[in-house]
Amino acid sequence: MNTSFENLKQELKEKNINLSYQRLKVLEYLNNNRCHPTVDKIYTDLHKELSTLSKTTVYNTLRVLAESGMVRVITIEDNETRYDINVENHGHFKCDSCGEIYDFSVNIDSLIGEGLDGFMINSKNVYFNGICPNCLSNKN
Amino acid sequence: MNTSFENLKQELKEKNINLSYQRLKVLEYLNNNRCHPTVDKIYTDLHKELSTLSKTTVYNTLRVLAESGMVRVITIEDNETRYDINVENHGHFKCDSCGEIYDFSVNIDSLIGEGLDGFMINSKNVYFNGICPNCLSNKN
DNA sequence: GTTCCTGCAAAAGCTTTGCAGAAGA
DNA sequence: TCTTCTGCAAAGCTTTTGCAGGAAC
Numbered sequence: 160m161n162t163s164f165e166n167l168k169q170e171l172k173e174k175n176i177n178l179s180y181q182r183l184k185v186l187e188y189l190n191n192n193r194c195h196p197t198v199d200k201i202y203t204d205l206h207k208e209l210s211t212l213s214k215t216t217v218y219n220t221l222r223v224l225a226e227s228g229m230v231r232v233i234t235i236e237d238n239e240t241r242y243d244i245n246v247e248n249h250g251h252f253k254c255d256s257c258g259e260i261y262d263f264s265v266n267i268d269s270l271i272g273e274g275l276d277g278f279m280i281n282s283k284n285v286y287f288n289g290i291c292p293n294c295l296s297n298k299n
Numbered sequence: 300m301n302t303s304f305e306n307l308k309q310e311l312k313e314k315n316i317n318l319s320y321q322r323l324k325v326l327e328y329l330n331n332n333r334c335h336p337t338v339d340k341i342y343t344d345l346h347k348e349l350s351t352l353s354k355t356t357v358y359n360t361l362r363v364l365a366e367s368g369m370v371r372v373i374t375i376e377d378n379e380t381r382y383d384i385n386v387e388n389h390g391h392f393k394c395d396s397c398g399e400i401y402d403f404s405v406n407i408d409s410l411i412g413e414g415l416d417g418f419m420i421n422s423k424n425v426y427f428n429g430i431c432p433n434c435l436s437n438k439n
Numbered sequence: 440g441t442t443c444c445t446g447c448a449a450a451a452g453c454t455t456t457g458c459a460g461a462a463g464a
Numbered sequence: 465t466c467t468t469c470t471g472c473a474a475a476g477c478t479t480t481t482g483c484a485g486g487a488a489c
Binding site: 321351 | 443445453454
């Protein structure tokens with residue numbers, strides 16, 4: 160059994176989140192598919208092996224996991240939300256041509272927001288937009 | 300007449316964007332209301348003095364202005380898009396309690412994305428989430 | 440006259456809500 | 465038993481699309 164998945168289960172227990180079968184499946188999926196999936200992709204893929212799963216449960220689970228800080232909500236898209244296992248210190252690049260989302264390393268923790276004295280900062284996100292190398296070369 | 304607004308009009312001309320009455324009104328609104336308004340707020344406010352304005356035109360205009368780089372698209376919310384006159388080098392903080400969006404200074408230009416060799420970067424956004432001072436003090 | 444823009448209505452797509460039944464402690 | 469979770473259906477909201485009329489040049 161995957162050790163890091165066991166760690167995630169342990170983390171759920173510590174946060175007093177019930178480990179239902181569906182929730183574990185969603186968490187396992189996010190752990191295995193670190194490609195910033197949409198709700199629809201998570202649902203469609205999991206539905207293949209778990210035909211009774213409903214989209215409502217996926218939404219519900221993702222909200223619980225996001226509120227607990229275990230998954231990161233990615234709103235780089237303007238029309239749909241993506242989710243990712245929470246890993247610190249990386250940004251997201253969206254190709255405006257093909258829509259693909261790429262991770263990149265960036266020192267987010269060192270970002271200081273001037274003028275935020277007295278604010279409680281819970282999460283930081285860095286989003287870049289542009290054109291990826293694939294689409295750049297296809298234009299030629 | 301506001302000088303900076305005249306500059307904006309000049310910028311539109313240079314980008315070959317027709318200066319229709321509605322487009323100028325939307326641009327003027329964004330110039331005077333730097334509060335990251337939603338489409339609905341822009342439409343509702345402008346509709347008061349321009350009763351024939353349609354929401355479709357607001358959407359259409361914002362798309363044109365965003366594609367030209369004159370306005371910045373803010374997707375810090377997961378359910379609606381906000382728009383801002385494009386000003387460099389500032390981030391956006393969203394209070395998860397009251398929903399208010401605050402600007403803050405941050406040196407975005409100095410952010411280097413490691414692993415983005417060969418990518419064409421067109422825009423950079425920094426989003427923080429947390430609780431604002433007002434909501435923090437109200438909790439006591 | 441041709442092109443582009445506007446605005447109404449309808450449709451589309453993502454997300455939330457209500458509620459009844461099931462699962463778990 | 466009591467609480468929580470699941471899943472279906474319906475509703476809600478933002479955004480997009482189709483199309484006819486109008487404005488601008």
